[in-house]
Amino acid sequence: MTLKKATLLILVILLIDQISKVYIKTHFELGDKKIIFDWFQIAFVENDGMAWGTKISDFVSFISDRTAKLCLTLFRIVAVFGIGYWLITSIKKQSSKTLIFAIALILAGALGNIIDSVFYGVLFNDSYGQVATFLPEAGGYDSVFHGKVVDMLHFPMWSGVLPNWIPFVGGDYFTFFEPVFNVADMAISTGIGILIFFNKRAFKEVEEVDILKETHEENL
Known part of the structure; x- marks a missing residue:
């Protein structure tokens, strides 16, 4: 896959992700469903932390929620530069299409959620009890780097009480699949899934090139 095709893929995913988020933000109140x-619902929630709503401050008690949020956003930005470098390097090395496709998906998803974290706090007012406004006159709900990630895709395929014989969770009410996510999350999960389940195919060409280089250097 060429850099041009990878860039196009990233832009398409970003466009779909941001259009869906802006639509939800400007048409739904927080908590609307x-x-x-x-088995499929549109449920508007906002994620202020990491995956599953976890926050850094949950693990490091001496850091405030706002400081933890800033650290998380900055970490995401650094990670995106790293993923971008990995993508460009893989394309230059002519790595497998599977690997480049997976990295492009992960980068697109990471960029999509970073846009929320960095800019949504100043682009929208809050969604509590109201539909948010884009570029409100009174200003946004927070400052730059403190935006919340918009989630809306919910797939509650099964809900019910688990059998008592199941250890630890038996007798509890359970919903599969409980988390609410967005297009960017889907891109990241799909990219990671490809790297895990198609590992040999993704890294095959890279390994072969490295072996050839090592053999050539030994012959010299």
Whole structure:
């Protein structure tokens, strides 16, 4: 895959991700839910932390939520530069299409959520009890780097009480799949899944090139 095609893929995913988030933010109040099918809902929530709503401050008690949020956003930005470098390097090395495709998905997803974290705090007012406004006259709900990630995709495929014989969670009410996520999250998860389940295919060409280089250097 060429850099041009990878860039196009990233832009398409970013566009879909941001259009869906802006639509939800400007048409739904926080907590609103629209049932499409029994197993699929549009549910507007905002994620102020890491995956599953976890916050850095949950583990490091002496750091305030705002400081933890800033650290997380800055870490995401640094990670994006690292992923971008990995993508460009892989393309230059003519790595497998599988690897480049996976990295492009991860980079697109990371960029999508970073836009929320960095800019949404100043681009929108809050969604508590109201539909948010884009570029409100009174200003946004927070400052730069303190925006919240917009999530809306919910797939509650099954809900019920778990059998008592299941250790630790038996008898508890359980929903599969409980987390609410967005297009960017899907891109990241898909990219990581490709790297895990198609590991040999993704890194095959890289390994072969390295072996050839080592053999050539030994012959010299």
